Amino acid sequence: MTAEAILNKMGITLPAAPAAVAAYEPWVRSRNLVITSGQLPWLDGEMAYVGKLGAEVSDEQGYEAAKLCAINALAQLKAAAGDLESIHQVIRLEGSVHSAPGYRGQPKVLNGASDLINEVFGSRGQHTRTALGISEMPLDAAVQLSVWAELES
Amino acid sequence: MTAEAILNKMGITLPAAPAAVAAYEPWVRSRNLVITSGQLPWLDGEMAYVGKLGAEVSDEQGYEAAKLCAINALAQLKAAAGDLESIHQVIRLEGSVHSAPGYRGQPKVLNGASDLINEVFGSRGQHTRTALGISEMPLDAAVQLSVWAELES
Amino acid sequence: MTAEAILNKMGITLPAAPAAVAAYEPWVRSRNLVITSGQLPWLDGEMAYVGKLGAEVSDEQGYEAAKLCAINALAQLKAAAGDLESIHQVIRLEGSVHSAPGYRGQPKVLNGASDLINEVFGSRGQHTRTALGISEMPLDAAVQLSVWAELES
Numbered sequence: 017m018t019a020e021a022i023l024n025k026m027g028i029t030l031p032a033a034p035a036a037v038a039a040y041e042p043w044v045r046s047r048n049l050v051i052t053s054g055q056l057p058w059l060d061g062e063m064a065y066v067g068k069l070g071a072e073v074s075d076e077q078g079y080e081a082a083k084l085c086a087i088n089a090l091a092q093l094k095a096a097a098g099d100l101e102s103i104h105q106v107i108r109l110e111g112s113v114h115s116a117p118g119y120r121g122q123p124k125v126l127n128g129a130s131d132l133i134n135e136v137f138g139s140r141g142q143h144t145r146t147a148l149g150i151s152e153m154p155l156d157a158a159v160q161l162s163v164w165a166e167l168e169s
Numbered sequence: 170m171t172a173e174a175i176l177n178k179m180g181i182t183l184p185a186a187p188a189a190v191a192a193y194e195p196w197v198r199s200r201n202l203v204i205t206s207g208q209l210p211w212l213d214g215e216m217a218y219v220g221k222l223g224a225e226v227s228d229e230q231g232y233e234a235a236k237l238c239a240i241n242a243l244a245q246l247k248a249a250a251g252d253l254e255s256i257h258q259v260i261r262l263e264g265s266v267h268s269a270p271g272y273r274g275q276p277k278v279l280n281g282a283s284d285l286i287n288e289v290f291g292s293r294g295q296h297t298r299t300a301l302g303i304s305e306m307p308l309d310a311a312v313q314l315s316v317w318a319e320l321e322s
Numbered sequence: 323m324t325a326e327a328i329l330n331k332m333g334i335t336l337p338a339a340p341a342a343v344a345a346y347e348p349w350v351r352s353r354n355l356v357i358t359s360g361q362l363p364w365l366d367g368e369m370a371y372v373g374k375l376g377a378e379v380s381d382e383q384g385y386e387a388a389k390l391c392a393i394n395a396l397a398q399l400k401a402a403a404g405d406l407e408s409i410h411q412v413i414r415l416e417g418s419v420h421s422a423p424g425y426r427g428q429p430k431v432l433n434g435a436s437d438l439i440n441e442v443f444g445s446r447g448q449h450t451r452t453a454l455g456i457s458e459m460p461l462d463a464a465v466q467l468s469v470w471a472e473l474e475s
Contacts, residue, residue, distance in 0.1 A: 036298070037276050038276040038277065038279065038280050038283065038298070038300075039280045039283035039284050039287060040262065040283050040295075040296055040297060040298035041295045041296060041297055042297070043297060044258070044260045044261070044295065044296060044297045046202075046258060046260045046319045047201065047319065048353065049260075049352075051260060051261055051297045052297060053297040053298050053299065054298065054299040054300060070458075105350070105352060107350045107352045107355075107357060108350070108357055109346065110299065112301055113458075115457065115458035116458075117457065117458070118458070119458050120458065120459075120460065120461060120462055122458070122459075122460045123343050123344040123460050123461075124344065126344065127344050127345045130344065130345035130346050131345050134345060142346075142347045142350065143346055143347060143350060144346060144347055144348070144349060144350045144357045144358060144359040144468075145342070145344070145346035145359050145360065146359065146360040146416065146466070146468050147344075147360060147460050147466075148301070148418055148454070148456050148459075148466070149456060149457060149458030149459060149460065150301050150302060150303055150304075150456055150457065150458075151268065151270065151302060151303065151304040151456075151457040151458070152223075152266075152268035152269075152270070152271070152272050152273065152275070152302030152303075152304070153273075153275075153301075153302060154273060154275045154276050154300050154302065155273060155276075156273055160299070160300075160301070162297075162299050166352045166353065189451070190429050191429040191430065191432065191433050191436065191451070191453075192433045192436035192437050192440060193415065193436050193448075193449055193450060193451035194448045194449060194450055195450070196450060197411070197413045197414070197448065197449060197450045199355075199411060199413045199472045200354065200472065202413075204413060204414055204450045205450060206450040206451050206452065207451065207452040207453060263452065265454055301454070303454050303455060303456055303457075304421065304423065304455060304456065304457040305376075305419075305421035305422075305423070305424070305425050305426065305428070305455030305456075305457070306426075306428075306454075306455060307426060307428045307429050307453050307455065308426060308429075309426055313452070313453075313454070315450075315452050
């Protein structure tokens with residue numbers, strides 16, 4: 017089954033790739049690499065999850081926010097590659113979680129992105145990850161996620 | 170017009186590439202990639218912008234700090250590539266903004282770097298970006314910026 | 323002398339490469355690149371350095387934490403490459419330091435990682451670096467470190 021068919025079976029339709037919020041591009045292709053800019057939890061043009069984990073945002077909401085960032089990243093990868101089947105390997109997720117003092121659940125939150133990538137791409141989705149808890153996030157978003165992927169030759 | 174001619178027309182002369190502040194290199198070339206270390210807003214050997222956005226540092230100063238980081242990054246790219254004309258594409262800016270509690274203007278601040286890169290390189294400067302607001306920055310700098318670029322073959 | 327012989331001379335035996343703490347891989351190879359996930363200061367299955375620099379964790383302990391992250395990253399590189407001699411160049415360390423308010427010693431702490439990489443690999447270890455001070459770290463670890471390396475063709 018294709019990555020997009022798996023997404024559809026999960027009830028997910030890829031949105032239009034969100035525009036960048038400032039003077040940069042949402043993705044760039046460099047030879048066999050595709051890199052996305054930091055994706056935020058946009059849904060239908062609205063920031064769907066705002067605030068900090070450990071305060072206004074629950075762990076479950078954080079997981080959904082990370083999943084939504086990953087869906088937006090997939091839309092960028094599709095825009096860059098033409099087709100998700102052209103992705104040879106997702107190589108890296110860089111995640112930042114907007115964190116209130118003392119919050120330590122960043123890895124579980126970012127699993128919202130990792131679980132989706134793993135399910136959609138199978139072995140092609142096996143990725144490295146970084147997870148930071150930061151105090152101040154652009155636009156008060158709950159999560160930010162960048163994705164690096166290798167394209168088929 | 171060359172990238173450096175555009176810089177000069179903007180009244181900017183590239184400084185000597187700043188040295189690293191600790192046990193690492195200011196740039197590394199790996200095949201067709203050039204990567205800079207995190208650049209800080211050094212000007213003539215002094216840290217020109219210290220403190221946090223949303224506190225001691227205004228948005229306008231933050232924009233100038235990001236621009237200065239980008240100027241220093243261009244000096245590194247030139248040192249790595251020999252000539253800015255050897256840069257095929259700037260592929261990524263990774264920006265961190267030293268942020269007081271509640272500060273949300275990271276994207277506008279980092280436009281100080283993005284606007285410069287876009288103006289100097291045109292379509293070769295179209296880059297992805299990440300923007301984090303962090304609570305504690307090395308040397309109390311206002312902004313830190315890393316740049317990834319692809320060289321001509 | 324091989325990288326591993328130098329490590330052994332320093333009294334360091336590479337541990338088994340630590341498993342990922344969530345739904346991702348500890349390393350990925352993409353063509354000539356090897357990337358590790360964020361490494362934490364695990365020692366014999368225990369988190370050896372917890373808390374914040376500038377509070378519970380001293381500068382000396384932070385340096386050791388960064389060194390331990392680098393040792394774990396070397397174990398990942400070996401797992402990925404088969405042999406540390408297959409590493410052509412370490413190109414990047416991305417370091418985050420769990421920082422209490424006002425802490426500014428991130429570069430010295432991360433030298434714990436850089437010094438080790440430089441000593442073990444010599445000129446093959448000359449790397450770029452980013453250094454962030456973040457307020458909340460997964461698992462309360464003192465340091466997190468990711469490594470990018472280029473393999474021999």
